[in-house]
Amino acid sequence: MHKKPLSKQIYDARWCYLFVLPCSILTGMFVIYPIGMSWYFSLLDWSGFTKEAKFIGLQNYYEAVNDEFFWDAFIRSFIFMFGTVPVKIVLGFIIAVFLNNQVLKLAPFFRTVIFMPVVTAIAIIGIVMTFVFSPFNGPANKFLMSTNLTSAPIDFLGNPDTVLPTVMGVYVWKWLGITMMYWLAALQTVPQDVYDAAKIDGAEGYRLWIHIILPIVLPFAIVIILVEAVGALNVFPLIETMTAGGPFFSSEVMEIYIFRTAFVTDSGTMPRLGYACAAGVFWGVAVLFITVLQGLWMRRTRRI
Amino acid sequence: MSKYLNFIAEKNQVKYLIITIAFIIFSFFWIYPLLWVLSASFKTDFEIWGGLGLIPDRLVWENFERAWFGANMGRYFFNTLIITVVSVIIVVVTTGMFGYVIGRYSFPGKKILIGILISTIFIPQGYTIIPVFDLLNNLNISKNLIGLTLATAGHTPVIYILLFAGYFSRVPVELEEAAKMDGAGFVRTFISIMLPLTKPVVATVSILQVLHAWNDFLLPVVITLGNPDIRTLSVGVYAFKGEYFVDWSGMAAASVITILPIIILFLFMQKYFVEGVQGAVKG
Numbered sequence: 372m373h374k375k376p377l378s379k380q381i382y383d384a385r386w387c388y389l390f391v392l393p394c395s396i397l398t399g400m401f402v403i404y405p406i407g408m409s410w411y412f413s414l415l416d417w418s419g420f421t422k423e424a425k426f427i428g429l430q431n432y433y434e435a436v437n438d439e440f441f442w443d444a445f446i447r448s449f450i451f452m453f454g455t456v457p458v459k460i461v462l463g464f465i466i467a468v469f470l471n472n473q474v475l476k477l478a479p480f481f482r483t484v485i486f487m488p489v490v491t492a493i494a495i496i497g498i499v500m501t502f503v504f505s506p507f508n509g510p511a512n513k514f515l516m517s518t519n520l521t522s523a524p525i526d527f528l529g530n531p532d533t534v535l536p537t538v539m540g541v542y543v544w545k546w547l548g549i550t551m552m553y554w555l556a557a558l559q560t561v562p563q564d565v566y567d568a569a570k571i572d573g574a575e576g577y578r579l580w581i582h583i584i585l586p587i588v589l590p591f592a593i594v595i596i597l598v599e600a601v602g603a604l605n606v607f608p609l610i611e612t613m614t615a616g617g618p619f620f621s622s623e624v625m626e627i628y629i630f631r632t633a634f635v636t637d638s639g640t641m642p643r644l645g646y647a648c649a650a651g652v653f654w655g656v657a658v659l660f661i662t663v664l665q666g667l668w669m670r671r672t673r674r675i
Numbered sequence: 676m677s678k679y680l681n682f683i684a685e686k687n688q689v690k691y692l693i694i695t696i697a698f699i700i701f702s703f704f705w706i707y708p709l710l711w712v713l714s715a716s717f718k719t720d721f722e723i724w725g726g727l728g729l730i731p732d733r734l735v736w737e738n739f740e741r742a743w744f745g746a747n748m749g750r751y752f753f754n755t756l757i758i759t760v761v762s763v764i765i766v767v768v769t770t771g772m773f774g775y776v777i778g779r780y781s782f783p784g785k786k787i788l789i790g791i792l793i794s795t796i797f798i799p800q801g802y803t804i805i806p807v808f809d810l811l812n813n814l815n816i817s818k819n820l821i822g823l824t825l826a827t828a829g830h831t832p833v834i835y836i837l838l839f840a841g842y843f844s845r846v847p848v849e850l851e852e853a854a855k856m857d858g859a860g861f862v863r864t865f866i867s868i869m870l871p872l873t874k875p876v877v878a879t880v881s882i883l884q885v886l887h888a889w890n891d892f893l894l895p896v897v898i899t900l901g902n903p904d905i906r907t908l909s910v911g912v913y914a915f916k917g918e919y920f921v922d923w924s925g926m927a928a929a930s931v932i933t934i935l936p937i938i939i940l941f942l943f944m945q946k947y948f949v950e951g952v953q954g955a956v957k958g
Contacts, residue, residue, distance in 0.1 A: 377783060380782065380783050381782070381783055383782075384780065384782030384783070386861040386862070387776045387782045388782070390772040390773065390775060390776040390865075391772070391773050391776055391777075393768070393769040393773075394769035394770055394772065394832070395773075395788070397765070397769060398792070398829065398832075400810065400825075400829055401807055401810075401825070401826050401830065402795050402803060402829065402830070404806065404810065405802075405803035405804075405805075405806035406795075406798065406802070406803060406806075407806075408806035408810075409802060409803065409805060409806050412805065412806065412809075419805070419808075419809070469694065469698070474691065475691070475694065475695065476695075477695060477698065477699075480702075481702055483942070483945065484702040484705055484706050485702070485705060486941075486945075486948070487705075487709060487938065487941070488705075488709070490886060490890075490937050490938060490940075490941040490948065491709065491890075492889065492890040492892075492909050492937070493890055493892060493909075494892040494909035494910070494913055495909065495912055495933050495934050496708075498912055498913065498916055498930065499708060499711075499712045499927075499930055500708070501916075502712075502715075502923065503708050508724040508725075510707075510708075510727055513727050514727060517727070544705070544708075549952055552949060552953055553952070553953065555953070556953035601797050601799075604799060605800060605801070607800070607892070608893060608909075611892075611896075612892075612916075625801070626799070626893075629801050630801070630893075633805055634900065644809075647805060648805055648806075651801060651802050651805065652802070654802065655798065655799060658797065658799055659797065662797045
């Protein structure tokens with residue numbers, strides 16, 4: 372086939388370019404440009420509120436990798452991810468399997484209830500949960516004490532040992548509805564005749580699930596894990612409103628660390644946008660690296 | 676044809692009953708925190724910390740009055756409403772146009788455009804927030820709702836574009852050719868033939884953006900740091916907690932003002948919420 376010259380192709384597609392323009396401008400302004408700029412800012416000694424900015428090369432990075440709080444927050448973010456994602460995946464799958472039953476008449480109602488926290492503003496959840504887990508007559512402690520599970524109230528959010536598990540629990544509660552919906556979508560792709568045929572062949576119980584249904588939903592599982600893993604690294608609103616990283620930084624994940632060094636001036640220190648950007652870039656690259664690794668793993672698994 | 680895997684046999688009444696009851700108990704505990712805050716918003720402070728019961732002695736509507744007027748939640752409500760509505764319009768129009776072209780045409784540079792877009796999917800919000808803040812300052816729109824609305828609309832809407840592109844690519848070519856025969860140009864074909872066909876996607880994308888705009892926290896909290904007047908509801912309740920931290924019932928009322936509109940929207944338009952969420956893994 373004869374191919375038109377490039378200039379003619381571009382001219383013919385002039386409407387196409389016009390149509391992609393508005394969205395491209397927005398994405399450019401609020402996604403692409405900020406990515407580029409944060410690299411530049413990370414090389415500056417800059418408070419963010421004055422025009423004075425000094426170029427200091429990689430000094431911010433050097434300072435970050437030598438900061439104990441930086442690494443604590445870094446590791447804590449991954450603890451958060453490894454602690455929540457498997458729970459969500461497994462629990463979400465079990466619930467989805469039950470709710471996928473047509474026979475269960477109340478399934479739509481249960482689905483709605485479990486999904487409800489997902490549509491609730493995350494900052495509000497954080498604030499309400501500080502009440503729920505309050506050691507002073509908070510409902511959680513009241514329940515535990517009235518059922519004699521504990522004798523003294525537990526300071527869930529005030530104790531460095533319990534704060535992270537509590538926040539992780541709330542995170543799972545808040546977002547489990549999404550995981551369940553993902554699994555429901557996956558389960559609905561299992562054709563009824565596959566299921567019927569397996570039954571005729573005598574596949575029952577766990578054998579049916581392991582040999583017939585799991586292989587069908589596996590490709591979905593990989594996408595779900597990827598989406599969930601990246602999601603679990605973005606937990607700023609919940610932790611900021613529940614604990615603001617406290618007590619004694621024991622729930623400070625990476626995004627809280629960035630926010631604190633960039634904007635919080637309570638402690639009397641100057642805000643340091645340049646330094647916060649360096650921490651952010653380091654973090655962004657780490658997340659990207661994990662995403663790419665997972666993406667590669669996904670491709671390999673799909674080919675098999 | 677049924678797509679469901681019925682492993683609970685209809686004959687097995689006992690098993691069915693046990694599962695149903697287990698789910699009813701589970702659901703109650705699951706939703707208890709939300710019911711608790713709803714009931715707290717109608718109680719007195721004393722009553723809130725008094726017991727686990729959900730039914731208030733009498734409805735204390737003054738809590739809502741204090742939150743709406745005293746804590747300025749009324750103003751924040753309209754701020755949030757404006758940001759949400761305008762950003763939904765912007766997002767639907769821009770990603771709809773983008774998705775249409777991506778889904779139906781090929782042109783030089785298309786692959787690069789898609790590549791750039793896909794690569795931004797997993798960029799954490801915390802990574803871009805500081806330059807966005809700086810950009811709005813430099814454009815002089817950080818002190819009013821314009822900047823916040825634009826930034827809310829400008830988060831990576833890749834999933835929206837994919838939803839539109841997928842839908843548009845399945846529209847039969849004949850429709851478009853018929854429109855061309857009638858002398859309709861590119862824009863008119865899009866507006867009068869294509870857009871009306873995509874109502875379900877428009878609904879899904881709108882719902883997802885409503886959810887995002889109404890519930891967003893990091894962006895508004897940073898942008899409104901020095902401007903209490905343009906706070907959104909989420910930021911307002913957070914500031915409320917800092918300023919009047921002993922007014923529990925007022926805070927519960929402020930929380931209910933924030934979450935109730937979306938919960939009601941969800942109950943009525945559940946189908947689109949589900950489609951939007953599931954679109955992320957089906958694609």
